[in-house]
Every structure is written in C-alpha cells, then in structure tokens.
Amino acid sequence: MIQETVSFTPLSSASTIAQILWLIPAVPIVASGAIALMKQPLRKPAATVAIGSLGVSLVLSLFAFAHVLSGWAQGEAVRETVNFTWVQVGAAHVDLGWVLDPLAAVMMVMVSLVGLLIFIYSIGYMEHDENFTRFFCFLALFAGAMLGVVISNSILLLFMCWEIVGLTSYLLIGFWYQKPSAAAAAKKAFLTTRVGDVFFLLGIVWLFAQTGTLLFYNGGTGALEPLALGGMLATHAAWGLTAAGAIGLLIFAGAVGKSGQLPLHVWLPDAMEGPTPVSALIHAATMVAAGVYLVARVYPLMQAGVVPGGTTTALTAVTWVGAITAVFAALIAIAQNDIKRILAYSTVSQLGYMMAGLGLGGVAVGMFHLITHAFFKSLLFMGAGSVIHGSHEEQDVRRMGGLRRAMPLTFLTYAAGMLALCGFPIFFSGFWSKDGILAAAKHAEASGIGAGPFALLVFGALLTAFYMTRQVSYVFFGTWRGHGHPHESSRVMTMPLAILAFFAIALGAIGTPAWEWFKGFLENRVAPFSLAAFGAPEFFSLLGTSSLVVFIGLGLGWWMYGNKSPQPEEPDALEKALPPVWAVLRDKFYFDEIYGATVIAFYYGWARVADWLDRYVWGGAVAAVALLFRGWAQLNRLLDQYGVNGGFDKSCEELASGGGLLARMQTGRVQTYLRLLALAVVVLAAILIWSSRG
Amino acid sequence: MNPLAGYLLVAALLFAIGLAGALTRRNAILVLIGIELMLNAANLNLIAFWRYGPHPEFLTGMMFAIFSIGVAAAEAAVGLGLIIQIHRLAQTTDLDKINRMKG
Amino acid sequence: MSFAFWVVAALTVAGGLAAVLLKNLVHCALALTIAFAGLALLFLQLDAQFAGFAQILVYIGAVAILIVFAVLLTRSSETPAQGGIFSHTWLAGLVVAAGLFAVLAWAVIESAGGLPHESSAPAVTVMQIGNALMGRYVLPLEILALLLTAALIGAAIVAMHEKEGTK
Numbered sequence: 001m002i003q004e005t006v007s008f009t010p011l012s013s014a015s016t017i018a019q020i021l022w023l024i025p026a027v028p029i030v031a032s033g034a035i036a037l038m039k040q041p042l043r044k045p046a047a048t049v050a051i052g053s054l055g056v057s058l059v060l061s062l063f064a065f066a067h068v069l070s071g072w073a074q075g076e077a078v079r080e081t082v083n084f085t086w087v088q089v090g091a092a093h094v095d096l097g098w099v100l101d102p103l104a105a106v107m108m109v110m111v112s113l114v115g116l117l118i119f120i121y122s123i124g125y126m127e128h129d130e131n132f133t134r135f136f137c138f139l140a141l142f143a144g145a146m147l148g149v150v151i152s153n154s155i156l157l158l159f160m161c162w163e164i165v166g167l168t169s170y171l172l173i174g175f176w177y178q179k180p181s182a183a184a185a186a187k188k189a190f191l192t193t194r195v196g197d198v199f200f201l202l203g204i205v206w207l208f209a210q211t212g213t214l215l216f217y218n219g220g221t222g223a224l225e226p227l228a229l230g231g232m233l234a235t236h237a238a239w240g241l242t243a244a245g246a247i248g249l250l251i252f253a254g255a256v257g258k259s260g261q262l263p264l265h266v267w268l269p270d271a272m273e274g275p276t277p278v279s280a281l282i283h284a285a286t287m288v289a290a291g292v293y294l295v296a297r298v299y300p301l302m303q304a305g306v307v308p309g310g311t312t313t314a315l316t317a318v319t320w321v322g323a324i325t326a327v328f329a330a331l332i333a334i335a336q337n338d339i340k341r342i343l344a345y346s347t348v349s350q351l352g353y354m355m356a357g358l359g360l361g362g363v364a365v366g367m368f369h370l371i372t373h374a375f376f377k378s379l380l381f382m383g384a385g386s387v388i389h390g391s392h393e394e395q396d397v398r399r400m401g402g403l404r405r406a407m408p409l410t411f412l413t414y415a416a417g418m419l420a421l422c423g424f425p426i427f428f429s430g431f432w433s434k435d436g437i438l439a440a441a442k443h444a445e446a447s448g449i450g451a452g453p454f455a456l457l458v459f460g461a462l463l464t465a466f467y468m469t470r471q472v473s474y475v476f477f478g479t480w481r482g483h484g485h486p487h488e489s490s491r492v493m494t495m496p497l498a499i500l501a502f503f504a505i506a507l508g509a510i511g512t513p514a515w516e517w518f519k520g521f522l523e524n525r526v527a528p529f530s531l532a533a534f535g536a537p538e539f540f541s542l543l544g545t546s547s548l549v550v551f552i553g554l555g556l557g558w559w560m561y562g563n564k565s566p567q568p569e570e571p572d573a574l575e576k577a578l579p580p581v582w583a584v585l586r587d588k589f590y591f592d593e594i595y596g597a598t599v600i601a602f603y604y605g606w607a608r609v610a611d612w613l614d615r616y617v618w619g620g621a622v623a624a625v626a627l628l629f630r631g632w633a634q635l636n637r638l639l640d641q642y643g644v645n646g647g648f649d650k651s652c653e654e655l656a657s658g659g660g661l662l663a664r665m666q667t668g669r670v671q672t673y674l675r676l677l678a679l680a681v682v683v684l685a686a687i688l689i690w691s692s693r694g
Numbered sequence: 695m696n697p698l699a700g701y702l703l704v705a706a707l708l709f710a711i712g713l714a715g716a717l718t719r720r721n722a723i724l725v726l727i728g729i730e731l732m733l734n735a736a737n738l739n740l741i742a743f744w745r746y747g748p749h750p751e752f753l754t755g756m757m758f759a760i761f762s763i764g765v766a767a768a769e770a771a772v773g774l775g776l777i778i779q780i781h782r783l784a785q786t787t788d789l790d791k792i793n794r795m796k797g
Numbered sequence: 798m799s800f801a802f803w804v805v806a807a808l809t810v811a812g813g814l815a816a817v818l819l820k821n822l823v824h825c826a827l828a829l830t831i832a833f834a835g836l837a838l839l840f841l842q843l844d845a846q847f848a849g850f851a852q853i854l855v856y857i858g859a860v861a862i863l864i865v866f867a868v869l870l871t872r873s874s875e876t877p878a879q880g881g882i883f884s885h886t887w888l889a890g891l892v893v894a895a896g897l898f899a900v901l902a903w904a905v906i907e908s909a910g911g912l913p914h915e916s917s918a919p920a921v922t923v924m925q926i927g928n929a930l931m932g933r934y935v936l937p938l939e940i941l942a943l944l945l946t947a948a949l950i951g952a953a954i955v956a957m958h959e960k961e962g963t964k
Contacts, residue, residue, distance in 0.1 A: 715817025717890025
C-alpha cells in the first residue's frame with residue numbers, strides 16, 4: 001500500500017549545520033584534488049588525507065543526523081534547504097542547492113560510514129599495489145561526488161554529481177588499465193550507464209520546461225511541491241501518461257542504468273574487474289544505491305496523482321522492473337564460479353528488491369533495505385577480498401575450500417553477512433528489511449498490481465538462500481583445492497569486517513514491525529514501540545512464509561553442495577542434474593551476446609560509416625584543399641624560379657655584357673679617344689652650322 | 695671665288711689633313727705633327743678673317759694668331775718631352791701598342 | 798684669286814700631305830717644314846707680316862727642329878714598322894677627318910655669298926703691334942710668358958733621365 005505523502009513544515013531559516021552542509025561533499029573532493037598533486041611514493045600522506053577527509057564528512061554527517069533526529073524527536077519536521085542561483089539567462093535561471101532532511105541524513109551517514117570503513121580496509125588490500133596514491137585520489141573523488149548526489153536539492157546538481165560518480169566508477173573499474181579485460185569492463189560500465197543517463201537528462205529537461213524550476217524544494221515553488229506537481233498532472237503526454245508519469249519514467253530510466261536493473265544490468269558483473277574495495281564501495285553499497293536513492297528522492301513525482309488504494313504508472317513500472325530483475329539475477333548467480341561475480345549478481349538481484357520495495361511500499365521500505373544491504377553487501381565483498389587475499393589472488397570458488405579453519409574471523413563475519421543477505425529470520429537485519437518488502441508486496445496485491453510481484457520476490461528469496469549456500473560451502477567448507485597455504489588477513493582488513501558484521505545484525509532492530517523507527521523517522525511520524533505488532537496474524541503468516549522459503553533454500557543448497565568439494569574439472573552438481581538449464585544460467589541468458597549482435601553491431605556499423613565519411617569525404621575535402629595549396633605553391637615556385645630569378649639573372653647578364661660591350665670601347669689607345677672626340681666635334685659643328693643657317 | 699673663301703677652304707683642307715694624320719698614323723710623333731698642322735690651319739683662318747673682316751685696325755686676329763703660335767710652341771715642347779719619356783718606358787712609340795689604359 | 802695664291806696653297810697642301818703620308822719620320826718632319834713655309838708665305842700674302850715672320854721663326858726655327866730631335870731620340874727602337882705605318886683601324890680616322898672637312902667646306906661654300914669681297918690692306922706697323930701687346934694684350938702676354946716658362950721646366954723634367962729607379 002502506498003503511503004500518503006506527509007507534508008513537511010519548512011523552517012524559515014536554515015540552521016548552522018544546514019549552512020555548512022556543502023562541506024560534506026566538498027572536503028573529500030578537495031582532498032582528491034590534493035592527492036592528485038602528490039607523487040606516487042607519498043602513500044601514507046595520500047591515505048591519511050583521504051581517510052581524514054571522509055572522517056570529517058562522517059562527523060559532519062553525524063551532526064546533521066543528530067540535528068534532524070532531535071527535530072523529529074521534538075515533533076518538528078526538518079527539511080532545510082539552501083538554494084542559490086548559478087546561471088541567469090534572461091528570465092530563466094538555473095538554481096543549485098542542497099537539502100537536509102531525514103532521507104538525506106540517513107544516506108549521508110551510511111555513505112560516509114561505509115566509505116570510511118572501506119577506505120581503512122583498502123590500506124591493507126592495496127598495500128602491494130604501486131598505484132596506491134592514485135587509488136585513494138579516485139576513492140576520495142567518488143566519496144565526495146556520492147555525498148553530493150545525496151544532499152543535492154537541485155536535479156541539475158544531482159545530475160552533475162551523478163556523472164562524476166559514473167566517471168570515478170569508470171576510473172576505478174579500469175584501475176588496472178593494462179589489463180584489456182579491465183579497460184573493456186570500464187568502457188562497458190560507462191557506456192551502459194550512459195544509455196540510462198540520456199533518458200535521465202531528457203527527464204530533467206522536460207521537468208524544467210514543465211515547471212520552470214530545477215529545485216526539489218524551494219519554499220512552495222519547488223518541482224516536488226504540490227503546486228508544480230499539480231501542474232504536471234494536468235498536462236498530458238503520450239500513451240495515456242501525464243507529464244508527471246512520463247518524467248518519472250524517464251528519471252527512473254537513469255536509475256535503471258546506474259543500479260544495474262534489467263535491461264541495463266550487463267555492466268555490473270564485468271565491473272568486478274576492479275579491485276575488491278571498489279566492488280565493495282561502489283558496486284555494493286553506494287553508487288548502485290544512487291539509483292534507488294534517486295527514485296526515493298523524486299518519490300513525490302513518481303507518486304503524483306495516486307488514488308488511495310491504487311498505484312501510478314511510474315511506480316508500477318518500477319515495481320515490475322525491480323521484481324523481474326531480482327529473480328533474473330538470482331537465477332544467473334546460481335551458475336557462476338567467480339566469487340565476486342556471484343556477489344555482483346546478488347547485488348543486482350537485491351537492487352531489484354529495493355526498487356520493488358519503493359514501488360510497492362514507499363520510500364521507507366525501499367530505503368531500509370538499501371541501508372541494511374549496504375552494510376552486509378560491503379561486508380560480503382570485503383570478506384571476499386579477504387578470502388582472495390588469503391588464497392593468493394585466487395578468485396575461482398572451485399579452487400577454494402575449507403577456509404573456515406584457516407581464516408576463522410573472515411568466516412564468522414562472512415557467515416553473518418550471508419545470513420543477513422538470505423534473510424535468516426529474526427536475528428539478522430536482512431530479514432527485517434526483506435520482510436518489509438514482502439509485506440508491502442502482499443499488501444499491494446489489492447491495489448491493482450496483482451500477485452505477480454509477491455510471487456517473484458518470494459521465489460527470489462529462495463534462490464538467494466540457495467546460491468549463497470552454494471558459495472559458502474564451496475569456499476569455507478570441504479577441503480582446500482587451491483595452491484599454496486591460505487592464511488588469515490591482517491587486522492586492518494578484518495577489523496572493518498567485524499564492525500560491519502555488527503551492523504548487519506543490529507540494524508534489524510530499527511525496522512521491525514514492533515518498532516518502526518526507521519519508517520517513522522523518514523515520514524515524520526511517531527513510531528511507538530509495541531510488541532503487540534508481533535501478534536498480528538498477517539505478520540505471522542508472512543514470517544512463516546519467508547522463513548520457510550529461506551530454510552528450503554538453505555537446505556537445498558546444503559544437500560547439493562554441503563561438505564562435498566568437487567574438483568574444478570568436475571561438472572557442478574546442478575549441472576549434472578539439469579544440464580540445459582545450467583548452460584543458460586551460466587551464460588547469463590545470453591544477454592551479452594544479444595547485445596553484441598544487435599546494439600553493438602549496429603553501433604559498429606555506424607562507426608564504420610562515420611569512419612568512411614571522415615576518411616574519404618572530409619579527408620578528401622581537406623586533401624583537395626591541401627592539393628590546391630600545393631599547386632599554388634608550385635606555381636609560385638615556378639614563377640619565382642623562372643620568372644623572377646630568370647628575369648633578374650637575364651637582366652644582370654645583359655647588363656654585364658652591355659658593360660663588356662662598353663668596356664671594349666676603352667681600348668687604352670690615344671687615337672681611339674681622339675677619333676671619338678673629333679667625331680663629337682664634327683657632329684657639334686654640323687648642328688651649330690645647321691641651326692645658324694636656319 | 696671669293697678670296698676669303700679660298701683661304702678658308704685651304705685652311706679647312708689643311709685641318710682635315712692634319713686630323714687624318716693624327717688619327718691614322720701609328721707613330722706618336724706623327725700625331726704631334728698632325729696637331730701642329732691643325733694649329734697652323736687655325737692660325738690661317740684667323741689671319742684670313744682679320745684681313746677680310748671688319749676693323750682690322752684692332753689687330754684682334756693678328757694678336758690671336760701670335761699668341762696661338764706661342765702656345766703651340768710650348769705645347770710642342772711638352773708633348774715631345776712626353777713622347778720621349780713614353781719611348782723610354784715602353785721601348786716603342788707605336789700607339790697601337792700603348793694601351794695600358796685599356797678597359 | 799691670284800696665281801701666286803694657288804701655287805703657294807698647293808705647295809702647302811702638298812707639304813701637309815707628305816707630312817702625314819711618308820714612311821720615314823725625318824722626311825715627314827722636313828715636309829712639315831715646307832708646309833710651315835708655305836703658310837708663312839700665305840700670311841705674307843694676307844698682309845700679316847709680323848705673323849708670317851713669327852711663324853717662320855717659331856715654327857720652322859723651333860718646332861720643326863724639336864720634332865726632328867724627338868724623331869732622332871726615339872729612333873733606337875725604330876724598326877721597319879710591322880703591320881705598316883698606318884693603324885689597322887685607319888679607315889675610322891679617315892672617315893672622321895673627311896666628315897669634318899665636309900662640314901667645314903659646306904659651311905664655307907654655303908656662306909660664300911655673304912663674305913666680303915675685297916677690302917683694302919690694313920696698314921699695320923710693328924709699333925702698333927708692340928703697343929697693342931703692351932697695352933691691351935698685356936695680360937695674355939704675361940700669361941703666355943708664364944706658360945712658356947712652365948712648359949720649359951715641365952718638358953725638361955718630363956724628359957729627364959731618372960737617376961734612380963726604373964729604366
């Protein structure tokens with residue numbers, strides 16, 4: 001059931017923390033710039049600067065969170081915005097700004113906390129890498145940009161930070177750029193998210209055209225405030241959609257790209273080419289969550305025009321895309337052998353859950369799963385990193401095994417994360433967050449969306465338990481099948497694991513039906529603590545269903561894989577059972593191949609046309625002009641050589657020969673001179689006599 | 695024929711002969727001889743005009759001729775001195791051979 | 798025109814011709830002397846007695862002798878001239894001389910009608926000439942004296958043997 005929008009009472013003036021909120025993203029970005037100027041050997045200073053900057057962001061985020069929390073506790077809603085005009089063109093002006101409200105506060109704390117832990121983890125993980133400094137530079141830039149996305153009040157500022165996040169993702173996936181596969185994966189990530197971003201940009205432009213403002217909240221005139229929403233609902237776009245619905249869908253398309261939903265999911269598994277901390281931070285906890293956060297942020301738009309008990313077109317689309325992605329990715333995860341790739345598909349699947357949660361149950365439901373997922377997924381990734389480190393850079397699960405004895409701390413924390421992900425009942429946060437989504441799905445069946453999403457999500461939960469059990473039994477149980485001796489990782493790597501494990505368990509407490517603190521916080525409602533909620537019949541049936549599904553999945557997985565440790569050359573147990581199904585799952589439903597044959601081929605065709613055009617038409621034109629100039633130059637040369645030079649030489653020759661001619665008159669003989677004199681006199685005399693005669 | 699014209703023609707002829715000799719003979723001394731003839735012809739011209747011209751009592755023509763004779767003498771002396779010196783230096787008086795001013 | 802004039806004129810011209818045409822230089826000098834003498838007679842015919850006698854004294858008595866001396870002094874290298882006595886470009890000189898004669902003769906003949914016919918002989922005495930020389934023409938006289946002195950010294954220096962130096 002969709003919650004009604006609760007209106008917030010805006011405060012007249014922003015508090016101090018809101019004024020300095022811009023520091024939260026700014027400090028890491030400046031730190032990134034500073035690190036960029038440092039030379040390679042300055043490893044310790046680089047790490048210190050990065051961690052220090054994120055530490056500052058964390059402290060400020062905590063202050064902001066405390067401010068919002070105190071406001072909520074006092075019953076006053078907190079949504080403070082600071083807006084300013086960036087560019088003014090005539091009557092239209094482009095505004096930027098930031099906002100401090102519960103959604104932003106929660107996200108800020110999560111991003112900076114998880115980020116900080118991963119930064120510390122990276123000191124150990126990247127210790128032997130020679131590009132240590134560059135890594136921290138990119139990490140800091142990413143953190144700053146992500147925090148910028150979180151606090152942004154202007155959709156344009158959000159988009160700019162969104163793009164920077166995409167850029168840093170590209171830089172970090174392709175961190176080991178000498179590897180062709182890494183470079184290709186980075187390019188794939190960037191281009192695939194770009195497709196989504198194009199639609200996002202269209203949505204932004206349309207929003208600006210429709211409402212005249214880019215700000216979300218602006219004292220009544222913002223794009224997400226009732227006045228603008230009303231205007232957008234009144235306008236009709238194509239195919240029975242209102243402007244609000246269409247813009248919502250376009251913005252959701254951007255989220256599809258960034259969060260790896262179907263059909264733009266193809267980049268996320270390949271993104272595992274990056275170092276493990278990158279996978280943990282960006283592709284588990286934060287960047288992929290940015291898509292979910294975006295949908296949450298523009299939720300009023302997505303939800304606009306909803307009738308009680310029903311749903312909007314935009315939210316229906318969000319739900320279905322999320323649900324299908326959840327099952328689709330989980331199916332593929334079953335058949336993967338790379339430890340990080342399993343987790344990558346798992347992330348895609350869980351993001352589908354989050355999207356479905358948003359579509360079915362509202363902001364709080366989706367965001368709760370996002371928060372819990374951030375903690376346990378980054379825990380799982382870092383654990384996987386620890387496993388890889390301890391197995392001497394081995395990533396194939398079939399070459400691991402029995403690590404629970406060699407790496408006990410890693411095993412314990414990994415198990416906590418795994419159970420949270422599966423949604424093991426009661427004790428783990430993942431159970432409560434996933435249950436919230438399932439409850440919303442059940443509730444929403446009556447709203448016109450049908451029973452489809454619920455069924456898909458339940459099936460997805462079963463698959464999740466199954467493939468995680470498979471992975472854990474391959475890695476931690478059975479016998480060691482790799483080379484060398486596995487060893488536990490250093491303290492600097494295991495300590496963040498422990499902290500995250502704690503959160504993976506404890507966070508569940510804020511989202512149980514007995515104490516819906518999280519929901520209340522986000523929606524500015526008081527959340528009473530009552531154990532009576534546990535007694536509600538629908539709660540028990542749901543608890544029963546989801547627990548049953550999880551146990552079936554765990555059992556099935558243990559039965560098939562358990563303590564057995566098949567050699568890498570042997571076929572997988574599932575493969576033996578269902579060979580054709582296994583082939584399809586292992587090859588990812590041939591999505592990459594389909595894209596390669598259609599989109600990529602089309603693109604390459606155009607690239608060839610463009611190349612031909614450039615080479616022969618434009619190049620030909622340039623060559624023709626060059627030829628013209630050369631011809632002209634040749635003509636000039638000829639003119640100069642024969643005309644000017646020749647003429648000059650010739651005239652000099654004439655002069656010389658003329659001089660020679662005249663010189664011959666100077667015979668040096670007296671009589672010659674006398675003759676000439678006499679001749680002159682004769683002529684003179686003749687003239688004089690002649691003239692005097694006349 | 696007018697007597698004056700006769701004298702003038704004779705003078706002209708003598709002048710031409712002297713010029714021809716000065717311009718065509720190879721020996722330097724003969725150039726000098728030619729020059730002397732030319733001077734004499736000019737003197738004849740002067741005297742003839744004095745005799746048949748107006749105001750012979752002014753003695754202009756005569757004076758002119760006398761001075762001319764004097765100058766001619768001086769010039770002949772210097773000229774012959776030069777010829778002797780050239781002969782000493784070039785061992786010849788052949789004017790075709792004395793062409794150090796050539797070019 | 799009297800017969801005497803024609804004879805003397807012919808003599809003078811013949812002498813001049815001989816002076817420029819003869820091969821032997823001494824013969825040329827002597828022919829020149831005859832030409833001078835003829836000219837002196839012509840002066841006498843023109844009632845310029847002083848000029849005539851001055852002509853004889855200076856030209857025949859000094860210049861001709863001087864020429865003979867020069868001929869004799871430059872004789873040592875006098876071999877029978879190779880290539881003849883005339884310059885190998887003698888025609889050019891002849892043409893120029895002929896041209897000159899043509900112009901002069903043409904001038905004379907053209908103006909023959911305007912020339913005075915007969916006039917009485919001027920009565921000129923030596924005393925008049927002397928007075929003129931000392932009176933009206935004293936400056937030219939002095940300058941001529943200077944000129945003669947300079948020419949004398951100059952000729953002597955020019956023709957003098959070099960005591961040292963080149964020979």
